[in-house]
Amino acid sequence: MNRTDGSVPKRVWAKIDVREQDECWPWKGSKRREGHGQLWVAGTTVAATRLLWVSIHGPVPRDRVVMHKCDNPPCMNPKHLQLGTNHDNVLDAQRKGRLKGRARRKLKAETRREIGRLRASGLTQREVAEQFGVNPRTVAVWTKRYRESSGQE
Numbered sequence: 001m002n003r004t005d006g007s008v009p010k011r012v013w014a015k016i017d018v019r020e021q022d023e024c025w026p027w028k029g030s031k032r033r034e035g036h037g038q039l040w041v042a043g044t045t046v047a048a049t050r051l052l053w054v055s056i057h058g059p060v061p062r063d064r065v066v067m068h069k070c071d072n073p074p075c076m077n078p079k080h081l082q083l084g085t086n087h088d089n090v091l092d093a094q095r096k097g098r099l100k101g102r103a104r105r106k107l108k109a110e111t112r113r114e115i116g117r118l119r120a121s122g123l124t125q126r127e128v129a130e131q132f133g134v135n136p137r138t139v140a141v142w143t144k145r146y147r148e149s150s151g152q153e
């Protein structure tokens with residue numbers, strides 16, 4: 001995954017329907033169920049917004065995610081993207097009432113994986129809990145589940 005493939009930004013831009021400056025620019029490639037664009041890179045699918053962000057601004061810090069200001073999952077207008085914490089993203093989605101049923105469960109699964117990864121990378125339970133605005137006990141439970149399930153990914 002560390003491979004920096006110079007062709008990736010080109011592949012990303014080839015799939016963006018570029019429109020007027022302030023409009024949303026739809027992703028024309030494959031999408032996740034919630035409508036977020038994704039691209040196959042180095043043997044895995046990566047969020048298209050993340051690839052776009054990296055190609056413009058450089059790496060996304062470990063504890064940040066690329067979010068939409070416009071609340072339009074397939075949008076790829078760089079001006080509509082911003083960095084936030086995963087916790088911001090969850091709060092934002094909840095506030096907008098976007099998450100229902102399956103999507104909510106999926107986001108929870110993603111958050112759980114992210115928590116598991118951060119714990120594995122050496123952050124303490126408390127640090128991770130603060131980052132996500134959850135109880136340290138929740139972090140403990142999710143880390144355990146992550147460890148149990150990480151073989152299945």
Ligand SMILES: [Zn+2]
Pocket residue numbers: 023024025070071072075076077080
């Ligand atoms: Zn947009």
